[in-house]
Amino acid sequence: MQIYMYPLGALQTNSYVVCNDATKEALIIDVGANPERILACIEGYEVKAILLTHAHFDHIAGLNEVRSSTGAPVYIHGSEQEWLSNPQLNGSSRWPTVTSSIVCTPAEQELADGQVLELAGLSIQVLYTPGHSPGGVSFLIDEHLFCGDTLFAQSIGRTDLPGGNYEQLMASIESKLAGLPEGTICYPGHGPKTTIGSEKRSNPFLSGIMK
Numbered sequence: 729m730q731i732y733m734y735p736l737g738a739l740q741t742n743s744y745v746v747c748n749d750a751t752k753e754a755l756i757i758d759v760g761a762n763p764e765r766i767l768a769c770i771e772g773y774e775v776k777a778i779l780l781t782h783a784h785f786d787h788i789a790g791l792n793e794v795r796s797s798t799g800a801p802v803y804i805h806g807s808e809q810e811w812l813s814n815p816q817l818n819g820s821s822r823w824p825t826v827t828s829s830i831v832c833t834p835a836e837q838e839l840a841d842g843q844v845l846e847l848a849g850l851s852i853q854v855l856y857t858p859g860h861s862p863g864g865v866s867f868l869i870d871e872h873l874f875c876g877d878t879l880f881a882q883s884i885g886r887t888d889l890p891g892g893n894y895e896q897l898m899a900s901i902e903s904k905l906a907g908l909p910e911g912t913i914c915y916p917g918h919g920p921k922t923t924i925g926s927e928k929r930s931n932p933f934l935s936g937i938m939k
């Protein structure tokens with residue numbers, strides 16, 4: 729399995745391509761704006777799914793383009809299904825200087841907590857991690873955790889946007905992420921990758937729940 733990271737768009741939103749070289753199949757996790765590098769990366773691979781950690785505009789800005797060129801089904805948690813087609817909800821109408829209005833058709837599949845997806849020859853565990861947004865999910869593939877805007881290296885997701893909830897975010901991190909093996913590699917929605925162990929030791933936002 730190969731993991732490629734592409735920070736895309738005005739907010740440098742990390743989009744990930746997970747390639748299974750044995751089967752020549754791939755997954756895409758979140759799709760930032762101007763996704764040409766994603767499309768170049770997946771040449772020669774069959775994209776089996778586009779997985780969304782949540783539906784803030786910066787994570788779906790390139791979705792229409794990647795969806796139409798791959799034909800891959802989109803997966804999102806049910807509580808943000810509506811956000812895909814609603815620029816108010818996905819935030820794209822709130823920051824007209826940063827983004828154009830984003831409208832996507834509904835996702836083909838809705839995700840549920842604890843679900844295990846078998847796609848591209850990989851097992852993907854769905855962890856429901858709301859708080860940054862109501863439908864936030866993280867995806868665990870072996871020891872690789874794609875955690876969206878829930879947890880960052882040395883920080884956590886903001887909770888001041890519509891539907892955000894600080895207590896819920898902290899509960900998600902504590903109950904779903906903190907118990908993972910320390911060597912679990914975290915691939916966040918923004919910024920560099922990190923590990924669960926490193927964040928438990930030194931992320932200042934986690935000091936209250938990790939002691």
Ligand SMILES: [Zn+2]
Pocket residue numbers: 782784860861877
């Ligand atoms: Zn977000």
Ligand SMILES: [Zn+2]
Pocket residue numbers: 741784786787877917918
């Ligand atoms: Zn984001």
